[in-house]
Amino acid sequence: MAQFELDGKVFEVDGDGFLTTPEMWNEQVAISFAKSDGIEELSDKHWAVVKVIRKNFEEKGNAPMIRTICQETGLRLKEIYELFPLGPARGACRVAGLPKPDGCV
Amino acid sequence: MKNIDIQAKEKALDLLRDKSDTKLITHMNACVRCGLCADSCMYYLTFKEAKYIPAAKVAAVSSLYRRYCTFAGKVAPSLVNAKELNEEYAAEMVDLLFGSCTVCGRCVKHCSIGVDIAYVVKKGREMLATMDMVPATLQATVDAAINTGNNMAIPVEEFTDTIKWLEGDLIDEMENPEARIPLDEYDKELFYTLNPREPKFFPLSISAMAKVFYAAKASWTLSTKYYDVTNYGFFNSNTAEATQIAKNLYDEVHKLRGKKLILGECGHGSRANRWEGPNYLKKSYDFETLTAVELIGDYIRKGTITLDKSLNNEVFTIHDPCNLVRNGGMFKEIRFVVNSAVENLVEMNPYGNDNYCCGGGGGMLAMSEYNEGRLKTGKIKADQILATGAKVVITPCHNCVDQLLQLNHTYKMGVKIVTIAEIVADAIVKNNKNKTI
Incomplete structure (x- = not known):
């Protein structure tokens, strides 16, 4: 497990760089993760995706289906792939502070 | 370091003591450590450390065989490079056989005598699975498949909503209300399968295949319960779990009375169902099993x-x-x-x-x-x-x-x-x- 420090707080990440304690997530973490993925600035669209993912995680304990992200943000699928070049799992879910989803992602 | 339960250790060693597994005994002992396999392995090529040479991965298993299954290894282990299975050794096996091998089998093709190195590696993994030492993230993927029917734990309702959403788009794109992505339909020619990452995050490939089926006027269906083509039991090498996952899909094809099982675009899933499935279930499949690539190839050849x-x-x-x-x-x-x-x-x-x-x-x-x-x-x-x-x-x-x-x-x-x-x-x-x- 690797650690990093942000604004005096210490965060732990797994080998894939996902937060191991999703409750510790805050917007600064999102900005920092996004930068490491080459997203210099999070736009309103990025934040809209992140918020849907966070909300789903807090309510249901897992990442939302891509359909939910599209329908709740009004964004098209291809836009989401463009916003997060690493895709909804390794890109958007990581920025939103979720643990890594299981399976081939 | 994880403590190894004595009984679990004995069960793991029983896999080596099993004289009926002649393939394991032959291949494991046939390796003469000539090292020709070294340059075939991406781990050795990347890190240039001897421990990553495929022959060394075979040795990780055969050293145990010598220690517990041969006279020389029992009485004078150090003379025949026989190793004790203890916590430290098992942890090294995890890093080597799970963490430094993709079981791609490239070394097998480069071996001058055709040792099935990947088979030996998988047997080593099976020993570790017996001792409950599968890396947690890999085991979580297997558990999700066993507990929920798919490796991403997608609830049936969310899967169904996603497919209906994609079907709506297909209807718009084809400008035909009869364009369909059928769910749980009986007696169809093709029982199609997906990798759960498609409905969860990357559904464009589902839409693409639906378009191919639409153009071919295919009789097909997806199951909402068991559509997962993957079988991570093939990788954690827990045979009971791999068998359960293969059986779930086999039974579902029967339930919906599908004529052909079409394996979605998934390498290990195709192998685990088509080639390993009958071994897991210990019976021939009584329906045809084809990969999506072959099905599409047929469509093209026949002009469908x-x-x-x-x-x-x-x-x-x-x-x-x-x-x-x-x-x-x-x-x-x-x-x-x-x-x-x-x-x-x-x-x-x-x-x-x-x-x-x-x-x-x-x-x-x-x-x-x-x-x-x-x-x-x-x-x-x-x-x-x-x-x-x-x-x-x-x-x-x-x-x-x-x-x-x-x-x-x-x-x-x-x-x-x-x-x-x-x-x-x-x-x-x-x-x-x-x-x-």
């Missing part, structure tokens, strides 16, 4: 669908999934389909049966513990792709797609990664009309 290559006019290359090509015999079929759908194909070097693994095979993509090694070894693939000059990489395996997406980002390759269904759907010409769909 017509493709216009000029619709795919970029430079393409193919990444051969190990479990479909080297270990699955799909080399020619993939070329036939791709050459029917694109104008300009440039092969990698090497390619086909000698192709390098993407680095994400063997369950590696699921194991966060070994992310760093996975991305480092993946550079071989990234360099291969860049050398072709291709702008699009086609691969009929969603696991490979995900690894390639990450390599694309890490090594700034600037390519697009697509499945075979996607390029075929892009090239389809509507029958009897000169109109593309």
Whole structure:
């Protein structure tokens, strides 16, 4: 497990760089993760995706289906792939502070 | 370090003591450690450490065999390089057999005497699974499949909503309210399967395959309960779990009375169901099992669908999934389909049966513990792709797609990664009309 420090707080990440304690997530973490993925600035669209993912995680304990992200943000699928070049799992879910989803992602 | 339960250890060693597993005994003991396999392995090529040589991975298992199953190893272990199975040794086995091997089988083809090194590695994994030592992230993927029916734990309702949503888009795109993505329908010709990452995050390949089925006027269905083509029990090597997962799909095909099981674009899933499935269930399948690539190949040969290559006019290359090509015999079929759908194909070097693994095979993509090694070894693939000059990489395996997406980002390759269904759907010409769909 690797650690990093942000604004005096210490965060732990797994080998894939996902937060191991999703409750510790805050917007600064999102900005920092996004930068490491080459997203210099999070736009309103990025934040809209992140918020849907966070909300789903807090309510249901897992990442939302891509359909939910599209329908709740009004964004098209291809836009989401463009916003997060690493895709909804390794890109958007990581920025939103979720643990890594299981399976081939 | 995890303590090993004595009984579990004995059960693990029983796998080596089992005299009926003649393949294991023959192959494990046939390895003379000549080292020819070294340069075939992406882990050795990347890290240049002797422990990564495939023969050393065989030795990790055969040293235990000598210690517990031979007279010399029992009385004078150090003379015959026999090793004690203890906590430390088992932890090293986990790092070596799970964390530094994608079970791609490239070493097997380079072995001068054909030792099935991947088989021995998988037996070592099975021993570790018996001792409950599978890396947690890989085990979580298996558990999700056993407990929920799919490896991403997607609830049936959310899966159904996603498919209905995609069907709505298909109807709009085809301008035909009869365009369908059928769910849980009985007596269909084709029982189609998916990798759960498709409905969860990357559904364009589902839409693409639905378009192919629409153009072919196929009789097909998806099950809402067991549609998962993957079987991570094949990778954690827990035979009971692999058997349960294979059985769930087998039973579901029967329940819906599907005539043919069509394996979605997934390398290990195709292998685990088609070639290993009958071994797991200890019976022949009484329905035909085909990969999506072969089904599409049939459609093209019979003229069921017509493709216009000029619709795919970029430079393409193919990444051969190990479990479909080297270990699955799909080399020619993939070329036939791709050459029917694109104008300009440039092969990698090497390619086909000698192709390098993407680095994400063997369950590696699921194991966060070994992310760093996975991305480092993946550079071989990234360099291969860049050398072709291709702008699009086609691969009929969603696991490979995900690894390639990450390599694309890490090594700034600037390519697009697509499945075979996607390029075929892009090239389809509507029958009897000169109109593309």
